[in-house]
């Protein structure tokens with residue numbers, strides 16, 4: 001079932017921050033593989049270094065030691081094939097939904113007519129048709145998340161990193177967004193790395209789950225998830241997996 | 254702090270219209286009372302009004318009040334345009350480029366606390382009292398707040414916004430133009446607002462020290478000729494124009510930063 005081509009390999013990444021009051025190791029010797037086309041979930045407790053790890057994978061930050069391989073070759077610096085949905089959203093408040101979504105296309109030099117059309121397609125895909133000319137402030141939290149997702153999808157990344165995209169949503173909206181995300185993913189299939197601190201969400205979405213330990217983050221366990229989709233969150237198998245992972249996690253997440 | 258729904262809407266409207274009118278009314282009453290008991294210290298509103306009319310029938314230095322107001326405004330606007338162009342660009346430069354900041358930043362820290370009118374003696378010594386030194390003085394007075402507001406605004410742009418630009422493939426100038434400058438726009442605009450009010454006060458100070466046209470020169474002329482009514486006419490005109498400028502700026506900000514409203 002699982003495609004075997006490795007899109008990315010993270011090898012023994014360590015990140016230490018050196019500050020005035022000494023140093024702090026956020027992640028330690030993390031190694032993991034990302035397979036082509038999979039929906040990989042990284043599950044870890046809060047403040048355990050998940051965002052730092054993602055920033056290293058996308059090339060925004062440099063590791064203290066270790067390396068990132070992309071398509072079999074060592075990669076340093078920003079990787080243009082990676083798209084990202086930011087944890088803090090970071091939508092541009094001065095840009096409309098349309099302008100936010102077409103940001104990457106504009107930077108890529110695509111002409112206006114073409115990028116409008118493409119952006120409109122992704123705005124529709126995330127269910128925001130009709131809101132093209134709204135500013136982020138005028139939208140609800142869930143809708144803002146959708147803008148962030150459309151913005152990342154629009155540049156057609158080979159690898160899409162999503163950093164706790166639903167972290168701040170209420171449960172109801174969260175379930176809805178999870179379902180919608182899977183629909184979008186099935187329609188526009190690409191490799192996804194999805195970070196969360198919510199076990200249920202991880203079990204519902206992931207093809208595989210990589211469980212990180214508490215500070216400093218290390219890979220604690222890798223769980224393949226063989227349950228067919230759509231998954232029933234109250235089925236026996238689901239609950240069993242959920243309990244198993246939950247018993248193995250540090251602290252309560 | 255404020256009880257938004259405390260009072261019925263109609264009453265609130267009356268209050269928010271009524272209170273400013275009440276305040277102005279009180280000032281007018283105070284003015285009438287004060288001028289009535291101290292006619293040497295303060296001309297009555299009626300005297301000021303007739304002096305106001307006279308500025309049109311009997312121009313001062315061959316110029317009506319409108320001409321004087323325009324003379325002051327022209328100086329401010331010329332200086333402001335130059336200051337906006339140079340101040341904002343310079344602010345962007347030292348906000349964005351660390352080396353430029355390291356170099357110019359310290360110079361700026363030294364210049365920054367000097368009030369613009371403190372430059373008057375030097376500027377008069379160097380350039381006399383023509384048009385150019387006045388415009389230059391206003392330029393200096395407005396350039397500084399513009400640079401400071403702009404560069405702080407640029408520096409304060411959250412790192413994550415720049416990371417978004419990087420992830421979406423922007424090069425440095427695209428990130429600056431499409432992300433950083435618009436993010437800093439509200440604070441650039443704060444600089445513009447400060448520049449207008451400080452420019453307006455600086456031009457009047459400059460004119461008071463020597464000019465044959467301009468509202469500042471009217472103040473000096475009235476003062477030296479013991480024509481207090483003329484001083485009052487000039488002062489009120491200064492206040493009205495200052496208020497108009499700030500209203501125009503508020504409207505402009507709504508046009509330039511529509512997402513904030």
Ligand SMILES: Nc1ncnc2c1ncn2[C@@H]1O[C@H](COP(=O)(O)OP(=O)(O)OP(=O)(O)O)[C@@H](O)[C@H]1O
Nearest residue numbers: 017026045046047048049050051052053087164197
């Ligand atoms: N630039 C930095 N300098 C110093 N410390 C940092 C820096 N970036 C992150 N850290 C620290 O590294 C730790 C991990 O941060 P990170 O944001 O990666 O955690 P996280 O798992 O994403 O947390 P959350 O669940 O809140 O998103 C935190 O304690 C944070 O303070």
Ligand SMILES: [Mg+2]
Nearest residue numbers: 050051087163
């Ligand atoms: Mg994080």
